[in-house]
Amino acid sequence: MQPIFVDKIQKNFGKTCAVDEISFAVNNEEIFGLLGPNGAGKTTAIRIILDIFKADKGSVSILGGPMTEEKKDHVGYLPEERGLYQDMPLDRCLIYMAGLKSLSVSESKTRLTKYLDRFELAAYRSKKVKELSKGMQQKAQLIATLIHEPEVVIIDEPFSALDPVNTQMVKDLLDEERKKGRAIIMCTHQMHQVEELCDRLVLIDHGRAMLYGTLEEVRNRYATQDILVNTSARLPLKITGVERVVDMNAHKKLVLKPGITAQSVLADLVRMKVAIEHFEIALPSLEEIFIQVVTEGVAKS
Numbered sequence: 001m002q003p004i005f006v007d008k009i010q011k012n013f014g015k016t017c018a019v020d021e022i023s024f025a026v027n028n029e030e031i032f033g034l035l036g037p038n039g040a041g042k043t044t045a046i047r048i049i050l051d052i053f054k055a056d057k058g059s060v061s062i063l064g065g066p067m068t069e070e071k072k073d074h075v076g077y078l079p080e081e082r083g084l085y086q087d088m089p090l091d092r093c094l095i096y097m098a099g100l101k102s103l104s105v106s107e108s109k110t111r112l113t114k115y116l117d118r119f120e121l122a123a124y125r126s127k128k129v130k131e132l133s134k135g136m137q138q139k140a141q142l143i144a145t146l147i148h149e150p151e152v153v154i155i156d157e158p159f160s161a162l163d164p165v166n167t168q169m170v171k172d173l174l175d176e177e178r179k180k181g182r183a184i185i186m187c188t189h190q191m192h193q194v195e196e197l198c199d200r201l202v203l204i205d206h207g208r209a210m211l212y213g214t215l216e217e218v219r220n221r222y223a224t225q226d227i228l229v230n231t232s233a234r235l236p237l238k239i240t241g242v243e244r245v246v247d248m249n250a251h252k253k254l255v256l257k258p259g260i261t262a263q264s265v266l267a268d269l270v271r272m273k274v275a276i277e278h279f280e281i282a283l284p285s286l287e288e289i290f291i292q293v294v295t296e297g298v299a300k301s
Contacts, residue, residue: 001064002183018041051072078142155187211299
């Protein structure tokens with residue numbers, strides 16, 4: 001059973017189609033990237049999954065069927081906008097929010113102590129939430145999302161306001177949650193975090209799903225025959241089949257002429273006795289693919 005299954009959902013607001021027959025599924029032990037530019041329809045899709053909005057068409061299955069009040073206790077949601085009570089002390093706020101997910105006060109206190117220690121917030125437990133820095137509030141929001149040990153986790157911009165040390169801490173935590181069998185949807189504009197963490201992804205633009213699959217599948221779909229080489233030797237001024245050479249610091253990118261294969265260029269370099277230390281097909285980054293799809297409005301099949 002896939003804990004999240006979205007089947008051709010559509011949502012209109014007046015004449016605007018915010019979500020246009022989007023389908024995807026999220027597995028256990030998976031971090032799934034829900035990507036798209038601002039206004040693409042991501043938040044609307046999330047609200048339909050959480051049963052905040054009703055889809056005009058299509059259906060959503062959560063943990064084996066439609067969302068229920070009981071199932072909501074098994075879902076953790078981190079919104080992009082912080083939802084903490086600003087005038088409450090941190091520990092009281094988080095214990096209260098855990099109670100909303102049917103966690104007892106005694107169990108909430110036990111789990112909260114462990115989380116506060118891990119996130120280096122123990123010294124601030126009696127401080128009002130509004131007295132905490134943005135980074136501290138973000139960590140507190142993550143605690144509220146995970147303290148009840150949900151089976152399904154939906155997180156929107158989890159690294160907002162975090163420094164590199166705390167970013168790594170959150171990445172480690174998400175990886176641990178994945179290994180526990182959680183189904184995790186992650187929304188973020190930080191493509192390098194998607195490349196590092198996500199198993200699969202869907203890219204939404206203007207309400208439509210433009211890309212869907214594993215990162216490897218998506219990158220291979222946009223691969224060219226250009227190659228990256230690393231050599232301590234000086235490259236010849238003329239290499240058969242190479243249109244131009246682009247210096248990329250550690251590597252040099254060889255842009256090939258139409259119809260030329262990477263293998264033929266490598267053979268030519270070997271023939272010219274160029275000592276090649278590294279040679280690979282130049283796969284595009286997810287950020288490059290994101291920009292291309294959103295700018296052109298067309299995805300490659």
